[in-house]
Amino acid sequence: MKKKTLIWIAAFALILLAGVGLWLYLGSTGGTVAVISVDGEEVDRVDLTKVTEPYYIDIDTGNGRNIVQVSPGAIAVVYADCPDQICVHQGQLTGGGIPIVCMPHRLVIQIEGGEIDA
Template identity: 35%
Template sequence: MNASMNDRKKAVLLAAVLLVIAILCGIRIYAVSHSSTGNGQALYADIYQSGELLETIRLDTVTDEYTFEVPGEGGASNTVCVRPGSIAIISANCPDQICVHQGFISTSLLPITCLPNRLVIRVREEAVCLDDTTLVPDGVTY
């Protein structure tokens, strides 16, 4: 009976440790995905087609929503919508529509990718100068 009680205690302890690790990982993922750019960070969206940078948009300075077309090879077309702090592909003539269903993004966790039309939209943060001599460090610097 003592051996089974010790095994049960070890199993409960292991389960508790794994639960704590899972909770801490969840908190970290939530914090990263909901981080804001209010700490001296500029938010940019880089739009690539066939590996070539077409346009860079500073999302944190956008005040009004607007849309524009990105034409591609062979009649390919994507409609991009830019909102303050986020960007999305709202229509495309690709067959699977995965890029459209991804919705608006505002972090660098997952880029929007339209493989049939060879279009990639990546969001990135960059430190901005507060004055002529001071750069604000990003989260990686700490």
């Protein structure tokens, strides 16, 4: 095999390792405050540690409808009227730096570390 090919194999292997490592690292970073935003505008902010009873938030994003389930320590999109359903399949978010995204509706749910004011 040519030397050039070997260099590229090494480079791609490095990307794979770094990518998986970073992904796992980001998933383990913490926080308990879920921030729901549509089109970059924050629409709701929930401290998941203060939730005692599960409840639902119905969001009309202007591009479509999403129903968000808030339960103690977790948040999930349980319904979306978009075709891909990726946000629903992403399941519960319990922490970590990786947001739930519903691309067609411009909806993002992120976990942040900070306390809620007031």
